[in-house]
Amino acid sequence: MAELLYRLGKGSSLHPWRAIVAWLLALLVAGGSYLAFGGTLSSSVTIPGTATAEVTDRLQAEFPDASGGTGTILFHTADGSALTDDQRADISAALADVAALDGVQRVVDPFQAEADREAQAADLQSKQAQADDGRTQAEAGQAQLDAGRADAEAGQAALDAARAAAEADGTIVTMQAAFDAQQAVLDAGAAELDSQQQVLDATFAQLDAAQPALTAGQQLIDAASGLRTVSEDGSAAVASVQFSLPAIEVDPDTKGAVVDAVEAADLPASGVEADFSNELTQTLPALGGVSEVIGVAIAGIVLFVMLGTLIGAGLPLVTALVGVGVGAAGALALSGVVDMMSVTPILGVMLGLAVGIDYALFILNRHRRQLREGADVHESIGLANGTSGNAVVFAGSTVVIALLALNLTGIPFLGLMGTVAAACVVIAVLVAVTLTPALLGLAGLRLLPRKQRADRHAHVHGEVAPMSTPRAWLRVVAGIAVLGIVAIPAASMRLGLPDGTSEATDSTQYRSYTLTAQEFGEGVNGPLVVVADIPTGLDEAGLTVLQADIVGDLMAQDDVVAVAPGGVSEDGSLAIFQVIPQEGPNSESTEVLVHTLRDLSIDGHDDVTLSVAGFASGNIDVSEKLSAALPLYLVVVVGLSVLILMVVFRSLVVPLIATGGFVLSVLAAFGGVTAIYQWGWLGDVFGVHDPAPILSFLPILLVGILFGLAMDYQLFLTSGMREAYVHGSPARRAVAEGFHAGRHVVTAAAIIMISVFGGFIFSHTAIIRPIGFGLAFGVLVDAFVVRMLVMPAIMHLVGEKAWWLPRWLDRLLPDVDVEGASLERRHHAPDHTPEGERSPAGKHAAGGDTATADDGEQPATSRA
Template sequence: MAELLYRLGKFAARRVWTVIATWIVVLLVAGVGFAIGFKGLATSFDIPGTASSQVTDELAEKLPDFSGAAGTVVFSTEDGSALSADQQAAISAMVADAGDLPDVATVNDPFATERERADRAQQIEDGRAQIDDGRSQLEAGQAQLDAAQADVTAGQAQLDAARTQAEAAGAPEEQLAALDAQQAQLEAGQAQLDAQQAQIDSSTGELETQSATLEQGAELLDLAKGIRLVSEDGSTALVNIGFTEPRLELSPASKKAVVEHFTAEPIDGIEVAFSTEIAQGVPQILGVGEAIGVVIAGVVLLVMLGSIIAAALPLLTAIVGVAIGVLGVLAFSGVVQMASVTPVLGVMLGLAVGIDYSLFIINRHRKQLLQGLDVDESIGLANGTAGNAVVFAGTTVIVALLALNVTGIPFLGLMGTAGAVCVAVAVLIAISLTPALLSMVGERVLGRRARARIVRADAAPASAPAEPTRASRRERSVLRTKPIRPMSTLRSVLTIVVAIAALLVVAIPALSMRVGLPDGGSEPVESASYRAFTITEDAFGAGANSTILVTADLPSGLSDEDVVAQQLEIARSISDLDDVVAVAPIAVSDDGELAAFQVVPADGPNSVSTETLVRSLRELEPAGVDGPLGVAGQAAINIDISEGLTSILPIYLTVVVGLSLLIMIVVFRSLLVPVIATGGFILSLFATYGALVAVFQWGWFADLLGIHATGPILNFLPIILIGILFGLAMDYQLFLASGMREAYVHGSEARLAVAQGFRAGRSVVLAAGLIMIAVFGGFIFSESTIIRSLGFGLAFGILVDAFVVRMLLMPAIMHVLGRSAWWVPKWLDRILPNVDVEGAALERRHALHP
């Protein structure tokens, strides 16, 4: 590999414009591909096969109107007064015209809905009054009937007495016939009374049935009284939009159409805001903060390299690499569904590693020029040595990112793949375009004073028999350098104790980590989503922003009355749970076997109580229901995604740690060095988790970073940090530990080799770490909470891993271990391949070439 890269570097140095033209063509192809293939990005996340997705699939089959995405348009008066009749009419007119918008299935008129609610309540009151009147009439009729029955009973008694007396006296047949006639009249009267009694009983039964039905409706209305679309003070109204497409498939154009429709004709005195499901778009990839981060990286390059030209080259190659990588990835957005954060991750990684990888080669080239090598030979040698390390370092990052596909989570695997593509482009740019640009600028990659030193070093004294060789120049350079001594053992032990203790303390908050997805309250204060979230919470309560959709499987063959009774039973069971503000049945499938309910919790979508409620609902089995309830809605979806990601985290961490051990064993031919490297990575990772929790969940230093709302940690952030930080940590481990091994193999005592290797690699690791922190840190001030937390996690992770773990903890442990750090069983040493990461063999082969 080193020899191949050496030849590639020399080819690029000789064919400068060919290489540059090739990359320009690649950039144009990526741009054309983007123009043709870019079809938008998804602003939502999902994991197939979760409980909520299964409920959504069932809804799509039996209640399709409730299976699509949903969002809310919030209208509120600017002065807090009640909406006037004209304002209400204007809003209703907008609602009436919104049904024809693309992908819109349903739009509710809040005022019509509230009128229907009021009418229903009035109907119940009127019905109760009518039933009371009916009962009174029936009671009066019953009293009259009872009196008539008493008269008939008394007449029967008299007639019976008269017949007994007549028969005892031997009355003639005529007299008995008269008594029979009276008996017939009494029986006819009794029959009439029995008929009237049956009619009264029937009317009473019907009245009680009506009363029971009415009371069921009243109870359902009472259970749903916390669900409102117009606030109690009349100042705010909610327009619910139901879409035909699921949230992951809903196009940005359809969302934009809704926004444009409801803002096209402003209503005087009315503020319009949109929930996150409608207003959230693709976050801005680059902003002021990101630009400042790049500027800081440029300053670090200028300080380290001492030349504007040299400092500009890594920035130029990184920007070209980012453009190619991100445009190329986005060109496939029409083929695969990409999350909105995917290109942002590509930009982050592309800029950071692009600058660093180019810096490694440029720094090596500059040192070789100062040692007297000609430009082309130095470019080839730098590409074969530092470039070889770049390829290896980039490969570790790429493998770690591609390993995200083993999680089985599509959007996460795609993010890792996109990031890996951008890193791969950065590597290819570094080993091809960087050598071409170095050839173009020649010795101007050094400052004037440095170029003057080259001349002085190459100018031999008149009496010198020959020009000094490279080896002799290196020896004189070493003599002028302060002697390197190993650190003291006491200092090493203290460093180990303090560093590990500090990392563990910083990691403590990670024990209380909660994960989720940002809600509207986390959006920028000036955004429509934030306004909609806060206005809704103030006017209707926190739970109005976290409505839960619940489904129940009903037994087949139920009558309409039985369905209503079953709905009431389910609603009662749901209402009895803690933190339920309101519950309302909203639909029943045509076959009568699936019922849907709307549930409003007490708190917001990211609260602990809402999470607990979702779990309680899924465990609930009301009487008469076939199996437990199904739960969907944004809050349930977020919980399912978070649980899925949390469950896969240990598996992915195991894969990465195992990969780390294998790679390090091959590279360093040691067993303990990989353990040190991997253990340090785990410490820095959990310290990063702790810092994330402290800032974004607990709110420490939130004001300083411009974070106005705290909440759970972004649910896919812990996993994505493992992949990225692992790759970058191995980069720093490589540049420091490989120098230590090289010194040890060439005869230095183990503890001295640690100091020598650290001295050789510390400047490049220091610069690389500062550059990455600057680039990632620029994204902390993004308007998107997702990007902000990702930038903070990466910046803090690099800060801890590069400066605490790699530059303090790792050398201290290596010193304490001494020679045992490089121990490896002989049988393993024989079968391990010889991986010359730094290209030492190549350097030896070309050492005599000036």
């Protein structure tokens, strides 16, 4: 590989325009593909197979009217006064325009909904009053009937007494006809009374049969009373917009048309303001903001300070931007055939830009050092590409492996994120080893400041002394203590997805969320959709009673404010209910409520089962799925870390040190993110006005990306230590020499990466900000605390044992010459570099020099 890269680098430097034109064509092709085939990006985070996704798919198939995505519009007066009749009419007219848009299935006018609710309540009260009047009349008729029956019984008793007296005095014969006539009258009266009783019994039966449905209806109205569409003071109204397609499939243009239709009504002229929920106005991430530009500018300043020339500082930026352009445009070109989250190409841009600058810097720095030693320009470019470029390829491979491993989580959007980001890193590596040498060839000696050009062969030798053992112990203890303290908040980390409170305080999404919570309750911002499987064949009354029983059990749960029936499917097998929780969609109580409702059994209805969907439910399922995937992914990444480093450094101890440091870096990064974004520490600095759970897929992204970047820094520092050790330096001095040789470029690279990632911390998009902070803070901790403070100290304390490897394992592992030492020997690299600057790979390149022993160690001439 080193020889191939040497030839590639030297060839590109000798024929620079070939590489330049090739990459310009690649950029044009990628851009043209995006314009021709680019599709729509999604702002929704979904995972197939979750409980919410299954319910949503089922609703789409069996109950399409209830499966469309929804958004809300909050109308309120500017001065807080009650909405006037004219203002209400203007709002209703604007909503009518929205309802006429393509892709909009239904719009709930808040005033009509409130009127319908009041009319329904009044109608039910009227029916109940009629039922009560009917029962009163029936009861009065029963009383009259009972009185008539008592009179009839008294008449029968008198007739029976007269008949008995006539039989006793012997006049029965003469009185018989009269007695029979009276008996006939009494029998006819009794028959009439029986007939009237049957009518009354039927009336009572009808009233009894109708009463459960009336009672159930009242229960339903009472349960839904907490779900208002107009605030109690009349100053605000919330309208619901339902689309024809599920939320993830709704075209952003359709959402934009809804916003445009409302704004076209010019409601502010009448004193009404409209704010839109996150579902309607969630902005897609975009590049080119002020903060991102500042991040790149800081990277440019660091490069200029380090390199001393504008050409040198600009070259890594140019190559990185070319790679980012190709990668981002290529990724966006795939959005027409692949469901892609809006954050996916942005992540590729973040990584591509950061590693693109760093990788070009590594090659550039090696080339400049060789130029100062007096090397020929084109030969130096070839050697730099074959040595540092070889390390770049290997370092990039570790990042790519970690990103592609995201596919092992079984989460499609996360796997696609990793794949796109990995492709951007691959492009950054290819640009670094092809376009960078071409531009270096064009720049020639102008990469060096004028003073260095005039004194290219000057070199100063100096000894690098190892650190003292007490100082090493102090660095280890202090570093691990700092990392442990910073990681403490990670123990309380909760996962979720952004809601309206994550947006800027002056945004319409934030105003909509907070005003809705204020006027209607927090739970209105995250209603739950409860779907009940019910027995079929029920009549209207039976269905109403069943719904009331279900609603009663739902209302009996903690943290439920209101429940409203949402309809029944055509085949009568599904009933939908809207449940309003006490708190918002990201609260712990709502999370508990979702699980409670899924496990709930309806009293007296064993054949009824419940399932839950909705925005809040979906967020909970996604977060739990990602949280469950994190441990497995961490194990995979740690295993890869140990294996890769074992192959590179031919050691068992070094991989354990490096991997342990990586785990500490990740935990510290988790702690920092939790403290800032969940606890709200330094919220004013980082724009966190409403602390919330951590972005659900951020932990896995941090693990994967920080692994790759940590291995980069580990590689560039530890490979120098190993080469110094292999070529004769005692173990502890080798640590100092390798660290001294690599610290400047690693420091610059880390600062550049922190600047690039840090530029996204103040992005206008809520979903990007914690990603930018997590990556910037993770690199800061890993580079400056773990790799440059703790790791060298542990290597010093371990000494010779750091490079121990069983012979049988040594024979099995492939021989990877990451620094290209053999290439340097073949091409006779100069060996007069200043002690503090030369590459350990080039030290003793002829292989026979010895170093003075220190700390009681014996010099070694061959430890390969």
